[in-house]
Amino acid sequence: MGISKVSLAFILLVITFRQRIQGSQEQACNSKDLTALKGFSKCLGSDIGGWNWNSFNCCSWTGITCDNSSFVNKRVVGLELGNKRLAGTICETLVGLEQVRILNLSHNFLHGKIPTTLFRFQNLEVLDLSNNDFVGSLPVVIHLPSIKYFDLSKNHFSSLLSLELCKTSSHIRYINLANNFFGEASLYLENCTSLHYVHLNGNGLSGAFPENLFRLQHLRILHLQENRFSGPLHYGIGNLSNLVELDISSNGFNGSLPDFFGRLRKLDSFSAGSNRLTGLLPISLVNSPSLSMVDLRNNSLDGPMNINCSAMTRIASLRLASNNFQGPVSDLSSCQSLRNLDLARNKLGGEVPFHFKNLQALKFLSLAGSGIINISSALEILQDCKNLTILVLSLNFYHEEMPSNVNLKFRSLKALVIPNCHLKGSLPIWLSGCSMLQLLDLSWNSLGGSIPFWLGNFIYLFYLDLSNNSFSGEIPESLTGLESLVHNTVLLKELPADLRLVKSTGHGGRLLYNNIWSFPPTIDLSCNKLTGPIWPSFGNLKNLHVLSLEGNDLSGTIPDSMSEMTSLEELDLSRNKLSGEIPNSLVHLSFLSKFNVSYNELYGDIPSGGQFTTFPESSFEGNEALCTRMLRPCQIEQVPPLVTPGKKMKIVDWKFSIGAAIGFVLTVCFCFKSGWVLPKG
Ligand SMILES: *[C@@H]1O[C@H](CO)[C@@H](O)[C@H](O)[C@H]1NC(C)=O
Ligand SMILES: *[C@@H]1O[C@H](CO)[C@@H](O)[C@H](O)[C@H]1NC(C)=O
Numbered sequence: 001m002g003i004s005k006v007s008l009a010f011i012l013l014v015i016t017f018r019q020r021i022q023g024s025q026e027q028a029c030n031s032k033d034l035t036a037l038k039g040f041s042k043c044l045g046s047d048i049g050g051w052n053w054n055s056f057n058c059c060s061w062t063g064i065t066c067d068n069s070s071f072v073n074k075r076v077v078g079l080e081l082g083n084k085r086l087a088g089t090i091c092e093t094l095v096g097l098e099q100v101r102i103l104n105l106s107h108n109f110l111h112g113k114i115p116t117t118l119f120r121f122q123n124l125e126v127l128d129l130s131n132n133d134f135v136g137s138l139p140v141v142i143h144l145p146s147i148k149y150f151d152l153s154k155n156h157f158s159s160l161l162s163l164e165l166c167k168t169s170s171h172i173r174y175i176n177l178a179n180n181f182f183g184e185a186s187l188y189l190e191n192c193t194s195l196h197y198v199h200l201n202g203n204g205l206s207g208a209f210p211e212n213l214f215r216l217q218h219l220r221i222l223h224l225q226e227n228r229f230s231g232p233l234h235y236g237i238g239n240l241s242n243l244v245e246l247d248i249s250s251n252g253f254n255g256s257l258p259d260f261f262g263r264l265r266k267l268d269s270f271s272a273g274s275n276r277l278t279g280l281l282p283i284s285l286v287n288s289p290s291l292s293m294v295d296l297r298n299n300s301l302d303g304p305m306n307i308n309c310s311a312m313t314r315i316a317s318l319r320l321a322s323n324n325f326q327g328p329v330s331d332l333s334s335c336q337s338l339r340n341l342d343l344a345r346n347k348l349g350g351e352v353p354f355h356f357k358n359l360q361a362l363k364f365l366s367l368a369g370s371g372i373i374n375i376s377s378a379l380e381i382l383q384d385c386k387n388l389t390i391l392v393l394s395l396n397f398y399h400e401e402m403p404s405n406v407n408l409k410f411r412s413l414k415a416l417v418i419p420n421c422h423l424k425g426s427l428p429i430w431l432s433g434c435s436m437l438q439l440l441d442l443s444w445n446s447l448g449g450s451i452p453f454w455l456g457n458f459i460y461l462f463y464l465d466l467s468n469n470s471f472s473g474e475i476p477e478s479l480t481g482l483e484s485l486v487h488n489t490v491l492l493k494e495l496p497a498d499l500r501l502v503k504s505t506g507h508g509g510r511l512l513y514n515n516i517w518s519f520p521p522t523i524d525l526s527c528n529k530l531t532g533p534i535w536p537s538f539g540n541l542k543n544l545h546v547l548s549l550e551g552n553d554l555s556g557t558i559p560d561s562m563s564e565m566t567s568l569e570e571l572d573l574s575r576n577k578l579s580g581e582i583p584n585s586l587v588h589l590s591f592l593s594k595f596n597v598s599y600n601e602l603y604g605d606i607p608s609g610g611q612f613t614t615f616p617e618s619s620f621e622g623n624e625a626l627c628t629r630m631l632r633p634c635q636i637e638q639v640p641p642l643v644t645p646g647k648k649m650k651i652v653d654w655k656f657s658i659g660a661a662i663g664f665v666l667t668v669c670f671c672f673k674s675g676w677v678l679p680k681g
């Protein structure tokens with residue numbers, strides 16, 4: 001029994017000891033740090049999930065890392081609360097985290113000024129406050145001797161940027177101040193010799209190219225785009241021999257491109273679009289063995305496009321659109337990696353070069369507005385680019401005939417964009433073989449004949465624009481069975497997001513889609529000569545967002561089933577010969593933001609409720625027998641003979657009657673002025 005007593009005592013001892021250890025772990029977190037965190041949490045005004053105020057071991061709280069140096073009195077070395085929906089401000093008490101090495105409060109809703117004392121942490125290596133709503137200016141002298149990573153991007157920091165970070169911080173590798181409101185810049189970064197990454201884009205910075213950057217020999221990525229820098233580009237940029245990515249687009253740089261690419265042996269990506277650059281492509285650029293992406297869109301560069309593919313072995317993306325380059329294009333046959341080629345809006349002229357046949361990797365090609373002729377030869381050549389996915393040929397081939405050659409084959413084509421070319425002829429049968437087609441835009445041409453039924457067979461087609469042509473006959477009912485508009489089966493997003501496309505809208509407007517696949521699911525057959533009914537089966541198109549049948553000769557009624565197109569945002573049926581009433585069920589289209597049935601032969605009441613409370617009078621005008629709220633309320637006008645009997649009349653109050661009377665007078669005046677009542681001259 002003695003032995004068991006001893007062992008019991010031993011067990012008890014062990015238990016107490018373990019409890020003591022646990023107890024000491026309970027108090028493991030340094031009290032200064034605990035106070036600092038308490039103050040921090042108070043200023044936030046929102047709770048931090050996973051912070052347990054009953055436990056003094058702040059080391060176990062969410063987002064907190066402590067050092068391993070001792071059991072007791074552990075110091076907080078990391079505070080990482082990115083993307084935790086924190087709101088409120090940061091207050092000075094946080095300075096108590098003396099040993100902190102990582103401070104990450106990015107992607108939250110923090111606002112207000114940052115206490116200047118926060119820029120004095122001795123051991124801080126990583127500071128990430130990006131994606132918040134901080135305001136105010138930065139202190140001129142920042143004392144962060146250990147800092148390596150400094151990210152204040154996407155906030156509202158303002159005032160002059162006068163940064164002397166490297167007087168004290170010589171190890172810094174990464175600076176990101178992008179997308180703030182820093183005005184003029186005095187960047188004293190020349191002693192930051194360890195800098196690899198500098199992001200200053202989107203700040204409204206002005207002045208000349210910051211020359212003190214030229215000494216940063218380790219610089220790999222330099223982003224200066226979307227500022228107001230101006231003046232010439234300095235040859236000294238060539239000193240940055242480790243640059244991999246240089247983006248200076250959307251500034252006011254002018255003059256010619258210096259011939260410094262031979263010294264930038266690692267440069268992979270060069271963007272200088274939307275500046276005011278002039279002159280020729282530098283020899284060292286068109287012979288660069290390292291460049292895979294060149295974007296010089298929207299400048300005033302000229303001369304020949306003398307790309308040397310034997311030298312530019314890595315080039316995959318070449319965007320020279322909107323310049324004054326002259327054709328012919330040099331032989332690109334051996335640019336075997338070329339995937340994106342945008343030469344739109346230059347002075348190419350002539351036919352599509354024969355050697356384009358050899359661009360086997362080509363996925364995106366735009367030659368819009370380049371004075372290209374002979375669409376037959378263009379398509380014959382380009383069908384050999386077996387990987388071609390997006391083809392944009394707008395504003396060329398004026399008044400030519402759409403080739404009907406049945407042998408054309410575009411197996412990979414997903415988007416075909418040839419609007420605004422005055423093309424004659426009809427929809428060619430070879431198109432039916434483009435079975436991958438997702439987007440077809442042949443608007444603003446002079447194509448005629450009927451719309452073939454096989455258009456309904458494209459299983460991926462979600463965007464069809466045949467507006468402003470001369471198509472006649474009925475709408476093929478097969479369109480109401482388009483697979484990807486019936487079931488939400490779209491979309492294959494596989495190309496770079498910044499391939500922009502402009503869509504002209506009828507009334508002089510232009511829509512800019514930054515990504516071709518961001519086009520909303522659309523059927524636009526407006527401004528043709530289509531006749532016959534709107535098929536009730538349109539109701540099947542549950543994934544359709546935009547339907548425009550404006551400006552045709554469609555007749556019959558608006559089918560009740562249209563209310564089943566539950567994704568519909570825009571419905572334009574104006575300027576047709578539609579009759580009957582507007583189905584009441586359309587009030588259930590809860591995404592409908594544009595609706596137009598003007599200039600038809602509709603009658604009866606306008607549905608009330610739902611989105612219908614938001615549509616203006618002009619959505620309904622020009623229907624003789626339609627009761628419109630202001631112009632012609634049913635209550636005053638004679639009930640038109642066609643209206644089904646037994647329709648309830650609303651009780652008219654006196655305010656409404658006066659409004660209606662004034663409206664009536666205005667209508668009469670308007671009709672006289674516009675010549676409806678008295679024909680003009
Ligand atoms: C603490 O020690 C563990 C295990 O040795 C290690 O994984 C962790 O990174 C250390 N933490 C710090 C902040 O040093
Ligand atoms: C900070 O946290 C965010 C969100 O968790 C994360 O995306 C980001 O990479 C972190 N920053 C650093 C420098 O690690």
Ligand SMILES: *[C@@H]1O[C@H](CO)[C@@H](O)[C@H](O)[C@H]1NC(C)=O
Nearest residue numbers: 164166167168188189190191
């Ligand atoms: C850069 O370093 C040099 C030499 O150490 C020094 O004279 C100069 O003041 C420093 N410049 C800045 C902006 O820190």
Ligand SMILES: *[C@@H]1O[C@H](CO)[C@@H](O)[C@H](O)[C@H]1NC(C)=O
Nearest residue numbers: 211214215235236237238239
């Ligand atoms: C470029 O580097 C050379 C030496 O490699 C140096 O003499 C010259 O001053 C540098 N240019 C600029 C603009 O910093």
Ligand SMILES: *[C@@H]1O[C@H](CO)[C@@H](O)[C@H](O)[C@H]1NC(C)=O
Nearest residue numbers: 230231232253254255256278
């Ligand atoms: C560049 O623009 C400045 C004014 O913004 C002008 O003085 C200068 O002559 C221009 N240089 C060239 C080469 O066009």
Ligand SMILES: *[C@@H]1O[C@H](CO)[C@@H](O)[C@H](O)[C@H]1NC(C)=O
Nearest residue numbers: 251252273274275276298299
């Ligand atoms: C083209 O560049 C000018 C500035 O040079 C800019 O104002 C304009 O917005 C740019 N256009 C496009 C389509 O990016």
Ligand SMILES: *[C@@H]1O[C@H](CO)[C@@H](O)[C@H](O)[C@H]1NC(C)=O
Nearest residue numbers: 283287307308309310311312
């Ligand atoms: C094109 O590049 C090749 C390989 O670098 C070179 O031998 C040739 O001279 C270059 N051609 C021209 C016209 O510069």
Ligand SMILES: *[C@@H]1O[C@H](CO)[C@@H](O)[C@H](O)[C@H]1NC(C)=O
Nearest residue numbers: 336337359360361362386387
């Ligand atoms: C064409 O595309 C296919 C599939 O995306 C790819 O495997 C192939 O390498 C591409 N061809 C060329 C020449 O790039």
Ligand SMILES: *[C@@H]1O[C@H](CO)[C@@H](O)[C@H](O)[C@H]1NC(C)=O
Nearest residue numbers: 351373374375376377378380
């Ligand atoms: C267009 O090119 C084809 C060859 O693909 C040729 O037969 C035809 O004559 C050309 N048409 C014109 C108008 O030049």
Ligand SMILES: *[C@@H]1O[C@H](CO)[C@@H](O)[C@H](O)[C@H]1NC(C)=O
Nearest residue numbers: 420422444445468505506527
């Ligand atoms: C139809 O296209 C022509 C050019 O072919 C254009 O001038 C006209 O404005 C367009 N009309 C509408 C209504 O879009």
Ligand SMILES: *[C@@H]1O[C@H](CO)[C@@H](O)[C@H](O)[C@H]1NC(C)=O
Nearest residue numbers: 574575595596598616618619
């Ligand atoms: C409806 O269409 C007519 C004619 O096409 C146009 O005049 C009117 O501005 C349009 N109204 C709305 C709200 O779009």
